[in-house]
Amino acid sequence: MGSDLNRLTITEARDRLRRREITSRELTRDCLERIAAVEPRLNAFITVCEDEAMAQAEEADRRLGQGDAPNLCGIPLGIKDIYCTRGVRTTCASRILGNFTPPFDATVIEKLRAEGAVFVGKANLDEFAMGSSTENSAFGPTRNPYDLERVAGGSSGGSAAAVAADECLAALGTDTGGSIRLPASFCGVVGIKPTYSRVSRYGVIAYASTLDQVGPFARTVRDAAMVLRAAAGADPRDSTCSARPVPDYERALTGEVRGMRIGVPTEYFVEGMDATVERTVRDALKKLEAMGARTVEISLPHTGYAVAAYYLIATAEASANLARYDGVRYGMRASADNNIELYNRTRAQGFGAEVKRRIMLGTFALSAGYYDAYYLKGQKVRTLIRRDFERAFESCDVVAAPVTPTTAFRLGEKTDDPLQMYLSDIFTISVNLAGLPGMSVPCGADGRGMPIGLQLIGPPFAEEAILRAGDAWERSSGFARPAPQL
């Protein structure tokens, strides 16, 4: 190995690439070597794109040689295998898409390609992004780089683990109920779930369309801000995507939080939560106070209802979104004598247990006679959760809280108990229901060395505020993530 360029931050790599001290080919090769070395134990990737990555790196080097290259030119990234990538198999960790090769790129992929980014591989996930541990993958679970017996979190567990294990410099994930923030917290990296509609979802395989959002993982807040800026912005092919101009997020990183009002929700420090997680998050808040921020106690009274509302709304939307997998136009097809049998069998053989469970629950919640009691009720409670935040942001600029009640749990610990697995998302789900930006920033570790994340939440389109707070904490806390021993 030797050079270990794969351990650089994007900021460092960008500067060294621009000064021509290193090449993207060297940088990419170090990432690919690291992937070859750790993948047998980690399983962060479903598909490694060695040849494509080296060709992209070569092209990036040409561009860097001409000067004036964008921020991400020549930077190796991991891509959650939920983004359509032209000519590269896109599975969504499902048997049903096991042989699907999209003829087009997702808009975000197109944008990053235009910046000259290098894609080292397609990262593992829970099938169709349904899960909190990346154990629901048809390609086997991803393991946590800090303890191979523990989960990486989910659903974007492959992306988080790949960044934590230095297999790439940053990665893309998606977050429907916590799928970026939870694995970021478990793996000790930065993960941002932007405001709903901030980033285009065209070409991103849909799970729950009023909740899904695209976002980055990186090793520093600054790096994540850079990827977010490149990914965000209007897209005529996604009518839900906001036309608001994208700020230069890096300029928000002043290191200054004096006068910032940080809301601390009482409902996010609950009985039964890990004492070390609570203490570590509270210590981080004290540190922000010492830097001049002011903490105010706030209440988000409907927090305890968020998981229930989510599992009605998300599953209902999923049941509609996943109706398209019928074995007719793409993906796997089961053998059958007639068309109805073809649908029924293809879906029976193609979907895993958790996906079936959610399709069933969602179909039930939408079915005649149950719609009002379940789906509509969920949507009404969603309004209450949204209002909680609106009220809270009258007295604070950002909300700070834990990301999860515990650190990474053991593989298999929650697989037999879906409800316990769902409750892992108790502190992240409200943010999706309310459409807000949220972020996980590493803020410490428990006695076993398992990472703990600090969650920062902002009002709609206030990414700059949470990035400023996260960056300021990162710079002055003195907390440095230890390298995983792999």
Place this chain on the structure above:
Amino acid sequence: MLESSAMAQEKISLEQVRHVARLARLELTPEEERRLQIDMSEMLGYVDKLNELETDMVEPTAQVGESGTPVREDVVTNRPAAEAMLTNAPAREGFFFKVPKIIE
């Protein structure tokens, strides 16, 4: 956990599980049906807590994005690419997706 929830109130009958599976176009094994009855009963029992909240006067939230749907000119922006679209077809004939007979 499995036994205790099986013994807990059945929120959904096996008949209902089969009906929902028909709607969802999922062929289930008898084992899957029983397991789903248990899991769905547990989830539906859990979401019952929403009934603690009085919501008669609350408007539902169907969408959290910015209001309004943008409009665009109704023009073709993607080039025809039938061959590319058919490369993933499980079965094809010429420029068509091939499926089993629908009408006897």
